[in-house]
Amino acid sequence: MTNASLTPLGQPKLAQPLQIGTVQVQSRVLQSPLSGVTDLVFRRLVRRYAPQSMMYTEMVQASSLQHLREVPQIMDVDPEEHPISIQLFDSRPDFLGEAAQIAVDQGSDTIDINMGCPVNKITRKGGGSSLLRQPEVAEALVRAVVQVAGVPVTVKTRLGWSDGEITILEFARRMQDAGAAMLTLHGRTRQQGYTGEAQWQWIRRVKEVLEIPVIANGDIVSVESALRCLDETGADGVMCSRGTLGYPFLVGEIDHFLKTGERLPPASPVQRLDCAKEHLRALGAYKGDRGIYQSRKHLSWYCKGFPGANQLRDQLSRIESVEDGCEILDRAIAQFESNPAKR
Ligand SMILES: Cc1cc2nc3c(=O)[nH]c(=O)nc-3n(C[C@H](O)[C@H](O)[C@H](O)COP(=O)(O)O)c2cc1C
Known part of the structure; x- marks a missing residue:
């Protein structure tokens, strides 16, 4: 085709x-x-x-x-x-x-x-x-x-x-x-x-x-x-x-x-990680501890197709709280933002 x-x-x-x-x-x-x-x-x-x-x-x-x-x-x-x-x-x-x-x-x-x-x-x-x-x-x-x-x-x-x-x-x-x-x-x-x-x-x-x-x-x-x-x-x-x-x-x-007929640019790693953070916060607020536990799999799904994704996935798969997850994600986002080529 x-x-x-x-x-x-x-x-x-x-x-x-x-x-x-x-x-x-x-x-x-x-x-x-x-x-x-x-x-x-x-x-x-x-x-x-x-x-x-x-x-x-x-x-x-x-x-x-x-x-x-x-x-x-x-x-x-x-x-x-x-x-x-x-x-x-x-x-x-x-x-x-x-x-x-x-x-x-x-x-x-x-x-x-x-x-x-x-x-x-x-x-x-x-x-x-x-x-x-x-x-x-x-x-x-x-x-x-x-x-x-x-x-x-x-x-x-x-x-x-x-x-x-x-x-x-x-x-x-x-x-x-x-x-x-x-x-x-x-x-x-x-x-x-x-x-x-x-x-x-x-x-x-x-x-x-x-x-x-x-x-x-x-x-x-x-x-x-x-x-x-x-x-x-x-x-x-x-x-x-x-x-x-x-x-x-x-x-x-x-x-x-x-x-x-117009193609939207794919979401960048920073957009995806921002979205992951929002997802985590909302799941925590909606379902409490069960939401945090459930969020681990979602967070790992957000981590693909960019440098450092494997390591980030590994860290996020073990979070115990919303704060844990947000801290890890904020660090990853800051790294991307300090390196515009990767953003
Ligand atoms: C984790 C997971 C949960 C699913 N849960 C449902 C469900 O609740 N109801 C349903 O009709 N299909 C469910 N499916 C099937 C999907 O809706 C879909 O039919 C299937 O994944 C094929 O599409 P895909 O090849 O694009 O993934 C589930 C699939 C997966 C992977």
Whole structure:
């Protein structure tokens, strides 16, 4: 593919809103649900650069809400935070329906059902990607949520259980028939987990048979990969995942390019470390000690691709307090600032 063809200008659809049932979203670049990552704090950072993008909470187990008196923190949504979707998983339609009502009360603009998680703990109980092997249950889940939610219901799934069992064409049709308003397709099988390449060619095939919007997911890590994926799949949008770990600028960079044809400069090391500091402070304030512990992995993700990143990552992976982390980050930032060539 030539560089000239890597522009969105020949594809006017990409600069237009994304229609998810009754909900219109002014961006075709979405931030994926990431368990342990896409809490309120992370989403605020992503949204600063991508204010119009649809974002997802971490997945929430519907049955876990059954005996709770209060809505758990994982379902927190900022009052001004739109568009937002709370992602649910379970294998029981009744639990999922009840959880969807709570999610809508929280402000969720759509309800997303997770049918892709490959983790044994989830699939053993009939949730996540195991639904690919039980399409009739998956259908019942969608129907149950559509009936009660009053907002569009979407599905996020994979290609199938394994390379020998790619069932997505039939499965996707069934989800559409059950009332799903959009399908996000991670181009890997359950067996692949998070390894190997996403098989975008299957996303194209699904796009060709569905009427509802299809969002492509898997290996979208840059403007280039997003454009290549949109070109190869004909998808209605792209969803970024691991590419946003330690880089909450990604969704905004791709969104900006699709809308303007103009490339934003990548965030510099100093911008990334400033962002890391803000992330740490906010997590500490929001979750206390648990937030500091969780921030260690985020901080290490921010440390890549610049001189001294390994050493910095090592130091940050052991912090015990917000102050510890900020001190280490301030020192690293000062070093960059005293050496403009590295900034
Ligand atoms: C740490 C981590 C947590 C994830 N949590 C969720 C989740 O809660 N819900 C979900 O649908 N997918 C989840 N995923 C899958 C991603 O949303 C995405 O589908 C997958 O990583 C493929 O995209 P990528 O190749 O760009 O990373 C998770 C992935 C990772 C790495």
